[in-house]
Amino acid sequence: MKPELADVERIPSQEEGHGSELSLRGVTHSYGELLTLDCIDLEVEAGGVVGLVGPSGCGKSTLLELICGLRKPSGGEIAVGGSSAADERLGRCAFMPQRDLLLPWYSAIDNAALALRNQGMRRGPARAAAADLFDRFGLGGFEGARPAELSGGMRQRVAFLRTLIAGKPVLALDEPFASLDAITRAEMQEWLATALRTDPRTVVLVTHDVEEALYLCDRVAVLSARPARVVTELSVPLRRAEERDAAVTDRAFVAAREEALRALREGSR
Amino acid sequence: MRRVLLPAGLLATLIGLWQIATSTGAIAELFSLEPYLVPSPAEIAQSLWGNRELLAENAWVTLREIVFGILCAVVVGIGFAIAMHRWRALHDASYPLIVASQTIPVIVIAPILIVWFGYGLPPKIFIIALVCFFPITIAALDGLRSVDPEAVKMMRTLDASRWQRFWRVEAPTALPQLFTGLKIAVVIAPIGAVFAEWVGSNEGLGHLIQADQAYFDVPRQFATVVVLSAMALVLMGLTVLAERRLVRWR
Numbered sequence: 001m002k003p004e005l006a007d008v009e010r011i012p013s014q015e016e017g018h019g020s021e022l023s024l025r026g027v028t029h030s031y032g033e034l035l036t037l038d039c040i041d042l043e044v045e046a047g048g049v050v051g052l053v054g055p056s057g058c059g060k061s062t063l064l065e066l067i068c069g070l071r072k073p074s075g076g077e078i079a080v081g082g083s084s085a086a087d088e089r090l091g092r093c094a095f096m097p098q099r100d101l102l103l104p105w106y107s108a109i110d111n112a113a114l115a116l117r118n119q120g121m122r123r124g125p126a127r128a129a130a131a132d133l134f135d136r137f138g139l140g141g142f143e144g145a146r147p148a149e150l151s152g153g154m155r156q157r158v159a160f161l162r163t164l165i166a167g168k169p170v171l172a173l174d175e176p177f178a179s180l181d182a183i184t185r186a187e188m189q190e191w192l193a194t195a196l197r198t199d200p201r202t203v204v205l206v207t208h209d210v211e212e213a214l215y216l217c218d219r220v221a222v223l224s225a226r227p228a229r230v231v232t233e234l235s236v237p238l239r240r241a242e243e244r245d246a247a248v249t250d251r252a253f254v255a256a257r258e259e260a261l262r263a264l265r266e267g268s269r
Numbered sequence: 270m271r272r273v274l275l276p277a278g279l280l281a282t283l284i285g286l287w288q289i290a291t292s293t294g295a296i297a298e299l300f301s302l303e304p305y306l307v308p309s310p311a312e313i314a315q316s317l318w319g320n321r322e323l324l325a326e327n328a329w330v331t332l333r334e335i336v337f338g339i340l341c342a343v344v345v346g347i348g349f350a351i352a353m354h355r356w357r358a359l360h361d362a363s364y365p366l367i368v369a370s371q372t373i374p375v376i377v378i379a380p381i382l383i384v385w386f387g388y389g390l391p392p393k394i395f396i397i398a399l400v401c402f403f404p405i406t407i408a409a410l411d412g413l414r415s416v417d418p419e420a421v422k423m424m425r426t427l428d429a430s431r432w433q434r435f436w437r438v439e440a441p442t443a444l445p446q447l448f449t450g451l452k453i454a455v456v457i458a459p460i461g462a463v464f465a466e467w468v469g470s471n472e473g474l475g476h477l478i479q480a481d482q483a484y485f486d487v488p489r490q491f492a493t494v495v496v497l498s499a500m501a502l503v504l505m506g507l508t509v510l511a512e513r514r515l516v517r518w519r
Contacts, residue, residue: 070422095426097419104518105441114437115427146518166427 020079021046021202022067022170027076029062030227036062038227039076046169049196049203049240051213053260054223055268060206061098063228064172067204068093080170094168098175100159102147108158109134109143115166133161137195153184157191164195170202177212186244189215193240210260211248216240222260224267231267234260284310308488316488317495323477328496330473334390334465335458335504338397342454346402347447350409354439360410371403375464383469393465393473400461401454408450412443445519448512455504459497 022044029037036059044050052060065071066078069089080089094115102111109130110117116126127143134140139157147155156176163171176192177185189212196203196216207213213220214236222231237252247253290296291309300307308316317324349367353360375396382392416439424434466475474493481490 065422068422068426070425090426091428093426095423097423099419101417101420101423103420103438103441114424114429117437118424118427118429118433148518162427168426172426 020044021048021081022204023077023079024067025077027063027066027073027078029059029066029071029074035227037066037073038229040223040228040230042221042230044202044204046202047200048219049205049217051217051220052204052206052223053208053210053213053220053264054228055225055264056208058223058226058228060223060228061174064095064174064204064206067170068095068172070095092168093170093172094163094166096159096163096171096173096176098178100147100155102150102155102158102162104147106147107143108139108145108147108150108154111147112158112161112165114162130161130165133165136198137161138191151184152180153188156180156188160192160195164199164201168201170204173203173205175207176205178208185209185212190242190244192216193242193244197240210257210264214253214256214260215244215247220260222263222267225269232263234263306485306487308491312488313491313495316486317492320489320492324474324492324496327472327474327477327493328500331459331462331466331475331497332500334393334462334473335397335500337390337394338461339401339454339458339504341394341398342401342405343451345398346405346450347409350406350413351435353406353410354413367403367406370399375400375461376468379464379468388469388471392469393462396465397458397461401458404450404453404457405447406450408453409443409447412446413439415446416442445512445516448508448516452505452508455508456501458504459501463497 020043022042024040024042027037027040028035040063042050052063054060062071066073067080067089069080069086069091072086077084078089080092083089083092102108103114106114109127110123112133113121113123113126113130116129117123121129131143134143137157139154139161142150142154147158150158156179160173160176163173177188180188193216203217205213205216210220214234218236218239220234220236222234223229224231234256237250237256241247248257288310291304291307292311294304296302297304297307349363353363378399379392379396382395386392386395420438420442421434424438429437462473463475463478466473467479470476474497478490478493481487481493
């Protein structure tokens, strides 16, 4: 009942071999009369990182909530790790919301260790497990800090570690860096790329920033304006290069960005 | 320091002015009263010291009523707020009744309760709890409803049970607002206690004030009010201390 971190980190590899880790087939969703998602198909292999870009309000966040089992689709099928039951999906996905939502009554390390505590681990071992990640991801020394004492970028890092530490095979990231300034955002993108190289997970990243999606993901699905459907899927030329600045100015990258923007414009008409 | 000195200075000034106004007989003359009906601060202080044992005995009685009354209101109020937060139908059904319960004047319901439950402690606790129930329940409920639904969703994907979501997110979110309600409750609780004792009691500070009415012992009435106010201030202070200890992130 008390997973050690080592066990937790092995989960993704155990889930491999099922083919798709995440599979959406003909998923529709509507709020009452209002159709928000129109027949979405998406396949993500284990360890794959897929970006969802689309115009504001097109239903990207709703799609993430559907994947995580926080919401029921109106039609179609969603399977995570081969299972389509909502509570099974909830058990296999960790969700990182737009705002960091660090709980102000906990220290940074207790926020990061929340999932372990929820899973029944005692405070001591949970903190020790989180402290290990703090050191590895450049947060060493800030374990005891209150969320209010951290900068925006650091809060976002703690929020990401909180998601990672849950040990779920699938991470659902909802515009994780939207609230940060341009410089911090670029830093955080590099940081996340490193984190995903060392701790590979299946990731669905929602963003409205095409460059961010192309830099961080293997594939990018461009969604149309509401009701959202997949306009096109792009394969990304350079995958999570260490040097972000070099990567985003590469000719193939620039071409992919133009293509994505074209699809985005097409879809929002 | 400023927060202690300023109110203390204002209080000293007011007491000084009152002392001058009474010892010169100005107030008594203004309202055409016998001077012994308008005691000076010095006379009140004298009465306070002279009656210290009597006042302490009766203060203890009233304090006990107040503490039990507030505790009952806290337990029932928080429990009810949680239930209302959990079950929407209960909320919709009982909210108007809770508001209505607050509009019943205590002075009307107190005699009925005395008839039903006699002169003992229970009707007093009930009356004080009734007075305190409303601010505590409404504050706790508003606190619980201010929880960020996104945070709850996040906790669900982090494997939190309903119980863990409550203790780790909802309860701490509600705590600052609960304390606001509690501060109102501890200040109005002594008023409830005085009403309860007026209607039916043979002890307590409220009873003492009423008894002194018959003897025209105005200095002792004032002295009793001073004790009652001091009691409310101490309760308020304790609540603020508890708040500072429990709500450290503010």
